[in-house]
Amino acid sequence: MKTAITLSRVEEAASGPFVFHQELPDGFARAAHHGYDSVELFLPGPTAVSASEIKTLQEEHGLGIAAVGTGAGLVRHGLSLTDPDAGIRQAALQFIQEMVELGGSLKAPAILGSMQGKWGGTIRREQALDWLAEALATIGDTASKHGVPFIYEPLNRYETNLLNQVGQAAEWITELGLQNIVILADMFHMNIEETDMARAIQNGGDLIGHVHFADSNRHAMGFGHSQPLPVIEALKAIGYNGYLSAEIFPLPDADQAAAQTIQTIHTLLS
Incomplete structure (x- = not known):
């Protein structure tokens, strides 16, 4: 498994669960300093930063792009x-x-989280899920032309009322025959929605395509009460070799959160 850390440049998400909020050159430098393999980018939009600028920073710091x-x-x-x-x-x-x-x-996949929305009011759940499925079919096809999957993230009940559990999402994707769509298993959301996070990983199986590695309180792993070892063992059992990405609050500060996360991952994988 590989390591990644989040880097946000969205002003509206300044208080969000992203480790680094600095300008990209500083964020890339800090990620490399802490020994991460890649960064996960949260950008204001598709034209906010050019691909060439990002590639230059990748080459300078020896980092991949885990996802956008x-x-x-x-x-x-x-x-x-x-x-x-x-x-x-x-x-x-x-x-x-x-x-x-x-x-x-x-060569990086994109993630659908909050933009999936929710149902309610005049919109029935079935209608919202139909719209979501139609969009995923279209987006999955676009991503396939670049040789990458598209990542769908089940969120907790306070952020969406569509699909909240990994197994539920996997079953839905499979039943609809959606192509080139994988699941993001976010351990913060799973801590709320799953009775057994390791079993949830098993239920997701080979549809698990990305992992957000966060403790129960969305701090760095080890600063809450989650037990990550069973999750890591479940990921190994399904043959997962993707990213463990730190989408967490920068607490007590960004560098301590980064250091705690990568130390924990190295300990768990050793």
């Missing part, structure tokens, strides 16, 4: 794939597609 997030589409522009307004749904799809193109140019 799409959440700025919601926090900055109010877009979601299940909005009652068809125009907003189309704008959301376009935003994500453009982020997929950016990620693809870096």
Whole structure:
């Protein structure tokens, strides 16, 4: 398994669970200093930073790009794939597609988290899931042209009411025959929604394509009450060789969070 750490440049997410919020050159340098393999980027949009600039920083610091997030589409522009307004749904799809193109140019997948939205009011759950499935089918096809998957993240009940558990998402993706879609197993969300996180990983099986490595309180692992070893053992059992990515609060500060995370991962994998 490989290590990654989050780097956000979205002003609206300044208080969000991302370790580094500095300018990209500083963020890349800090990630490399702590010994991470890659960074996971949370950018304001697909044109905020050029792919060439990112590639230059990669080469300078010897880092990969684990994934690119799409959440700025919601926090900055109010877009979601299940909005009652068809125009907003189309704008959301376009935003994500453009982020997929950016990620693809870096050989990195994009992640769908908060932009999946939720159902309620005049929108039934079945309708929202139909819209989500249609969008995922389109986005998965776009990502496949770059040779990368598209990552879908089940979120906890306080952030969405669509799909909250890893096994539930895996079953839904399989039943619909969605292609080139993998699941992000986020240990913070799983701590809320799963009765057994290791079993949830097993339920996800080979659809698990990315892991957010966070403790129960969304701090660095070891600063809460999660037990990560059974999760690591379950990931090994399903043959997972992707990223353990720190999407966590920068507490007590960014460097301590970064150091704690990578030390814990190295201990667990040794």
